[in-house]
Amino acid sequence: MSAPLLEIAGLSAGYGAVPVLRDIALKVDVGEIVTLVGSNGAGKTTLLRAISRTLGARGRLAFDGRDLAPLSPEAVFALGLVQVPEGRQLFGRMTVEENLLMGAYRRKDAAGVAQSFERVYRLFPVLFERRRQKAGSLSGGEQQMCAVGRALMAAPRLLVVDEMSLGLAPVVVDQLLGVLSDIRGEGVTVLLVEQDVFAAFSIADRGYVMETGRIVREGKVSELAQDPEVRRAYLGVAEGG
Amino acid sequence: MLFAQILVNGVLLGGLYGLMALGMALVWGVLNIVNLAHGALIMLGGYAVYFLFTGAGIDPFAALPIAMAGMFCVGYLLQRFLLNLIVRSALLNTLLITFGLDVVLTYLAQLAFSADFRTINPSYAGANFTLGGITVPLARLAAFAVALLLAGLVWLLLNRTRLGRAIRATAQNLVAARLYGVDPRQLYAITFGIGAALAGAAGGLYGVVAQITPYIGTSLTAKSFVIAIIGGLDNPLSVVLGGLVIGIAESAGSLYLGPTFTDVISFGLLVLILVARPARSLRTA
Ligand SMILES: Nc1ncnc2c1ncn2[C@@H]1O[C@H](COP(=O)(O)OP(=O)(O)OP(=O)(O)O)[C@@H](O)[C@H]1O
Ligand SMILES: [Mg+2]
Numbered sequence: 001m002s003a004p005l006l007e008i009a010g011l012s013a014g015y016g017a018v019p020v021l022r023d024i025a026l027k028v029d030v031g032e033i034v035t036l037v038g039s040n041g042a043g044k045t046t047l048l049r050a051i052s053r054t055l056g057a058r059g060r061l062a063f064d065g066r067d068l069a070p071l072s073p074e075a076v077f078a079l080g081l082v083q084v085p086e087g088r089q090l091f092g093r094m095t096v097e098e099n100l101l102m103g104a105y106r107r108k109d110a111a112g113v114a115q116s117f118e119r120v121y122r123l124f125p126v127l128f129e130r131r132r133q134k135a136g137s138l139s140g141g142e143q144q145m146c147a148v149g150r151a152l153m154a155a156p157r158l159l160v161v162d163e164m165s166l167g168l169a170p171v172v173v174d175q176l177l178g179v180l181s182d183i184r185g186e187g188v189t190v191l192l193v194e195q196d197v198f199a200a201f202s203i204a205d206r207g208y209v210m211e212t213g214r215i216v217r218e219g220k221v222s223e224l225a226q227d228p229e230v231r232r233a234y235l236g237v238a239e240g241g
Numbered sequence: 242m243l244f245a246q247i248l249v250n251g252v253l254l255g256g257l258y259g260l261m262a263l264g265m266a267l268v269w270g271v272l273n274i275v276n277l278a279h280g281a282l283i284m285l286g287g288y289a290v291y292f293l294f295t296g297a298g299i300d301p302f303a304a305l306p307i308a309m310a311g312m313f314c315v316g317y318l319l320q321r322f323l324l325n326l327i328v329r330s331a332l333l334n335t336l337l338i339t340f341g342l343d344v345v346l347t348y349l350a351q352l353a354f355s356a357d358f359r360t361i362n363p364s365y366a367g368a369n370f371t372l373g374g375i376t377v378p379l380a381r382l383a384a385f386a387v388a389l390l391l392a393g394l395v396w397l398l399l400n401r402t403r404l405g406r407a408i409r410a411t412a413q414n415l416v417a418a419r420l421y422g423v424d425p426r427q428l429y430a431i432t433f434g435i436g437a438a439l440a441g442a443a444g445g446l447y448g449v450v451a452q453i454t455p456y457i458g459t460s461l462t463a464k465s466f467v468i469a470i471i472g473g474l475d476n477p478l479s480v481v482l483g484g485l486v487i488g489i490a491e492s493a494g495s496l497y498l499g500p501t502f503t504d505v506i507s508f509g510l511l512v513l514i515l516v517a518r519p520a521r522s523l524r525t526a
Pocket of ligand 2: 044045046086162163
């Protein structure tokens with residue numbers, strides 16, 4: 001077995017004096033789709049901030065065997081660890097096309113960027129139709145597609161998506177999940193943070209469950225889906241009924 | 242005919258005002274710094290062109306690019322080593338620091354250049370031509386043309402280049418820009434440098450059409466502030482439009498009310514506009 005693409009061990013982090021994450025261990029292997037689920041305020045976004053180095057943390061944090069601790073957010077990004085942040089964070093007064101170009105801001109290979117454009121427009125034809133429209137004027141679903149598209153323009157090795165399904169219609173969620181499966185086929189590893197556990201489990205290989213800053217369950221999603229505690233808390237299934 | 246003459250005077254002056262405000266609007270929009278030292282940077286640019294002309298005999302319009310390059314460096318270094326400390330911090334901090342900078346620059350200019358009035362006086366300074374009964378001063382027309390040209394270049398930079406895209410992206414969403422590999426410190430320094438270069442150009446042109454002293458900064462900062470609010474922070478061309486509005490209003494006002502009222506006019510107009518369309522002005526500011 002090769003080393004994991006993302007490896008986190010004994011990681012703790014917080015805001016000022018307030019601790020949020022305690023002793024987190026998590027790994028993502030090359031080619032996997034891994035999901036991280038947990039209720040509101042569990043600390044999922046905080047963990048992603050620690051991974052992207054926009055929030056300081058203690059403990060082991062490595063990408064492709066390389067320690068991330070001394071790196072700036074820009075340097076982490078340059079390694080191919082790319083985030084679709086919570087709330088999408090598009091450049092609202094720029095066009096869809098310009099948003100996508102910003103995803104490729106650091107890339108020097110014009111041919112590769114052109115290919116990425118093609119891929120994004122193939123995955124999301126609606127973005128091609130609306131490429132001259134301001135991103136802020138898109139529907140919620142289109143905005144999320146634009147956010148995922150922008151991240152793909154960066155040619156990620158690990159794509160980290162936070163709360164992809166929030167506020168979106170089921171049919172849009174399905175389409176986005178389909179895209180994540182597709183790009184995994186094209187060699188992109190995915191870490192998906194979700195509150196919609198059904199949706200996340202439908203495409204992921206493995207999952208982690210976080211509660212109040214700790215990982216409380218982990219395993220194959222097929223096993224997690226059988227776990228009585230997970231079923232009760234996250235899948236809304238009453239046992240013994 | 243008098244009215245047409247006032248309009249022409251106002252438009253020519255307004256183009257220059259627009260250029261003055263351009264750098265301030267850019268810095269404000271991207272760095273969220275209301276630069277109270279912007280007028281002092283205009284003043285420095287004016288002296289730079291003045292000394293290039295009187296000392297080295299370089300035509301003021303040819304001296305503009307040199308002054309702009311110098312002012313870019315001044316702005317870049319100021320941002321890198323001083324203003325990066327307060328970028329995107331509370332408004333009060335940015336006001337305090339840039340106010341302090343304004344005081345220091347004004348004081349140093351007074352030490353270095355004395356308080357004498359100075360005018361950049363090339364041979365064609367008094368030249369003008371008459372068109373359908375309207376007198377058009379040549380130097381003012383050229384200053385107007387240069388102002389428009391620079392505004393157009395800034396528009397192209399912002400909308401058609403990779404650097405400009407990154408500048409706008411950072412202005413709109415700093416978190417996302419960082420997430421996609423923009424180094425904001427570098428970008429802020431470049432943006433402030435561009436703002437200072439534009440101020441430098443405006444100062445050089447101002448010296449051709451008016452008089453320079455170390456103290457012109459304050460009123461030019463105020464004017465730029467008003468125009469930036471009227472024109473908004475997003476689009477260089479609408480900033481120039483804001484400059485034209487103020488230019489015409491001042492040109493008309495100084496005739497009907499007297500020249501001492503010009504500063505009152507721009508602020509009066511600001512109040513009127515804020516009352517008339519508060520939502521837009523507050524959103525863009
Ligand atoms: N910028 C911040 N400053 C201080 N505390 C914060 C900050 N962001 C989050 N927190 C706190 O950290 C804890 C974890 O928040 P986090 O956003 O990581 O949760 P989450 O699992 O992503 O929740 P959600 O599913 O609602 O997005 C919460 O108690 C929250 O109040
Ligand atoms: Mg979250």
